[in-house]
Amino acid sequence: MKINRRKFLNSILGIGGIGGILSIFYPIVSYLIPPKMAEPKVNSVKAGSTSDFAANSYKIVKFGRKPVILIKTVDNQYKALSASCTHLDCIVQYKSDTKQIWCACHNGIYDLNGRNISGPPPRPLEQYDVKIVKDEIVITKMG
Amino acid sequence: MLKNIGSKIVSSIDERYDLTPVRNLLQHKKVPEHRHSVWYYMGGVTLFLFIVQLLTGILLLLYYRPGEDSAYESVRFIVTEVKFGWLIRNVHSWSANLLVLFAFVHMFSVFFSKAYQKPRELTWITGFIILVFSLAFGFSGYLLPWNELAFFATKVGTDIVGVVPVIGQPLKVLLRGGEDVTGATLSRFFGIHVAILPAIFTFFLALHLLFIQRQGMHEPEEFKNLPEEKKKYIPFFPDFALKDFLLWVVVFNVLIFLALYFPWELGNKADAFASAPKGIRPEWYFMFMFQSLKFLPAHILFIEGELLGVLFFGVAGLVWMMVPYIKIKHRSGWKFQPLTLIGIFVVIFIVIMTVLGYLL
Structure with a gap:
C-alpha cells in the first residue's frame, strides 16, 4: 500500500x-x-456504660465511619450488628414491641442475630462482638 | 412617542441583521384549532415553570451554603430570617413538583396524540432527555437542605445505582464522592444541581424548542383528514401567545397559592448515625419505581430482585425514548392501536403504584 x-x-x-x-x-x-480516604483502622469502640442503657432498647454507635446497632435485649444480653441495611444502605432500628430489627425504608426485617427474615434484604447483617469491661460496653470486630 | 422609539430601534436592528426570518415566523406561524388543542399548552406551562425554577434558584443561591455543617442551617436561615425567604423556597419546591407533573402530562399527551411520529422523532427524544434531566434536578435538589428524609432518600437512590453490574459500583462512588453519603455527596449534588444540569438542560431545551419552531405544531390524524375549508387555525402571534400567557398567569397564581398555604417542611437535620425514621420516601415522581422495587422479593431465580427491577426500569425508559422508531402493524380488526394500549397500561401502572406507595 x-x-x-x-x-x-x-x-x-x-x-x-x-x-x-x-x-x-x-x-x-x-x-x-x-x-481514597485513609480508613481509620478501628477494631473496637467503647459504647458507654451498661448502667445507663435500658433493657429492650438500642442505640446507633459510630464504628469508624460505619454505623453499628447496639441492642440490649429483654434478658439483658447485648447484640451488636452492622446498622446498614443490606438492601439499600438505610440505617436500621430495633423494634422493642416485636423484638426485631427493622428497616423503615423498605420494611426489611432481621432477627436479633442479624438474619434477614422478611422483606427485600438479600443478606444478613454483619455481627460484632460485645464485651463488658468494667461496666463498660466494648464492641469489637469479629474474627 | 415610545412606539416611535421602539420601531426605530427595531428598524435599525433589521437594517443590520435582517429580521425577516423572525418576522415571517411571527406572521405565518399558526396553531390548529380542534377538540384536543388544550394539550398544546402543556409544554408551554412546563417551560414557564422552568423559568420560575431558574429565577427562584438564583435567588436561593445567594444565601444557600453547601456543606454538612452549613446546608441545613442556611436553608433554615432562608425560611426563618431572610425576608420572603420562605416564599422563595416554597415557590422553588412547589414549582419543581409542578414542573415534573406538567412535563409528564405533556409527554403523555404527545404520546397519545402520536405527535412523536415522523418527522418529529428528535423532538420526542430531546423532550424525553429533558424529562430525565428534570428528574435528576429533582433528585439532586432534594438532598440540598440536608434533612433526614433527603439523606436517606439519597442513600437509597444512589445505592440503587450500585446494583447495576460492572459500572454500578464505580458510578455510585462517583455520584457520592466516596463510599458513603457524606458532605462530599452534598458538594457534588450541589455542583450538579446548580451548574452541570442547568447547562445540559438548557442545551436540550434549546434544541427541543428549535425543532418545534422549525416544524410547527403537530396536527392530529382526524384534523389532517378534514377538508381544507373545515380546518381551523389561529395565528401563533398574538392569539396563541396571549392564551399561553393567560394560562401562565393562572399557573403562577396556583403556584403562589400552594406556596402560601402548603409550605414545604424542612424536617430534622440529617444524621449519618441515626436510624432511618418511619415514612422515608422519595419525591412522588419516583414513588412508582420505589413502590415496585418494594414489591420485589430479595431474589428472583438467582438474580437479586433489586437488580432485576432496576434493569427493567432502565430498559423500559430506553424503549420509551425510542418509541418513534417502534412500528407495530395495526390490524384492521383492532379497536385500539397496540402502542396506545401499552401507553394506557403504563399510565395505569404509574398511577396505581404511586397511590399504593402512599397508602401502604
Whole structure:
C-alpha cells in the first residue's frame, strides 16, 4: 500500500488529535473519581456504660465511619450488628414491641442475630462482638 | 412617542441583521384549532415553570451554603430570617413538583396524540432527555437542605445505582464522592444541581424548542383528514401567545397559592448515625419505581430482585425514548392501536403504584 503525503499527514494529525483529546479528558475523569480516604483502622469502640442503657432498647454507635446497632435485649444480653441495611444502605432500628430489627425504608426485617427474615434484604447483617469491661460496653470486630 | 422609539430601534436592528426570518415566523406561524388543542399548552406551562425554577434558584443561591455543617442551617436561615425567604423556597419546591407533573402530562399527551411520529422523532427524544434531566434536578435538589428524609432518600437512590453490574459500583462512588453519603455527596449534588444540569438542560431545551419552531405544531390524524375549508387555525402571534400567557398567569397564581398555604417542611437535620425514621420516601415522581422495587422479593431465580427491577426500569425508559422508531402493524380488526394500549397500561401502572406507595 502506498501512502501518499496527504494520507500520512492526515493520520499523524488524527492520532495527534485523539491524543490531544485524551490528554484533556484523562485528568478530568481522574479528577471526578474521589480520592481514597485513609480508613481509620478501628477494631473496637467503647459504647458507654451498661448502667445507663435500658433493657429492650438500642442505640446507633459510630464504628469508624460505619454505623453499628447496639441492642440490649429483654434478658439483658447485648447484640451488636452492622446498622446498614443490606438492601439499600438505610440505617436500621430495633423494634422493642416485636423484638426485631427493622428497616423503615423498605420494611426489611432481621432477627436479633442479624438474619434477614422478611422483606427485600438479600443478606444478613454483619455481627460484632460485645464485651463488658468494667461496666463498660466494648464492641469489637469479629474474627 | 415610545412606539416611535421602539420601531426605530427595531428598524435599525433589521437594517443590520435582517429580521425577516423572525418576522415571517411571527406572521405565518399558526396553531390548529380542534377538540384536543388544550394539550398544546402543556409544554408551554412546563417551560414557564422552568423559568420560575431558574429565577427562584438564583435567588436561593445567594444565601444557600453547601456543606454538612452549613446546608441545613442556611436553608433554615432562608425560611426563618431572610425576608420572603420562605416564599422563595416554597415557590422553588412547589414549582419543581409542578414542573415534573406538567412535563409528564405533556409527554403523555404527545404520546397519545402520536405527535412523536415522523418527522418529529428528535423532538420526542430531546423532550424525553429533558424529562430525565428534570428528574435528576429533582433528585439532586432534594438532598440540598440536608434533612433526614433527603439523606436517606439519597442513600437509597444512589445505592440503587450500585446494583447495576460492572459500572454500578464505580458510578455510585462517583455520584457520592466516596463510599458513603457524606458532605462530599452534598458538594457534588450541589455542583450538579446548580451548574452541570442547568447547562445540559438548557442545551436540550434549546434544541427541543428549535425543532418545534422549525416544524410547527403537530396536527392530529382526524384534523389532517378534514377538508381544507373545515380546518381551523389561529395565528401563533398574538392569539396563541396571549392564551399561553393567560394560562401562565393562572399557573403562577396556583403556584403562589400552594406556596402560601402548603409550605414545604424542612424536617430534622440529617444524621449519618441515626436510624432511618418511619415514612422515608422519595419525591412522588419516583414513588412508582420505589413502590415496585418494594414489591420485589430479595431474589428472583438467582438474580437479586433489586437488580432485576432496576434493569427493567432502565430498559423500559430506553424503549420509551425510542418509541418513534417502534412500528407495530395495526390490524384492521383492532379497536385500539397496540402502542396506545401499552401507553394506557403504563399510565395505569404509574398511577396505581404511586397511590399504593402512599397508602401502604
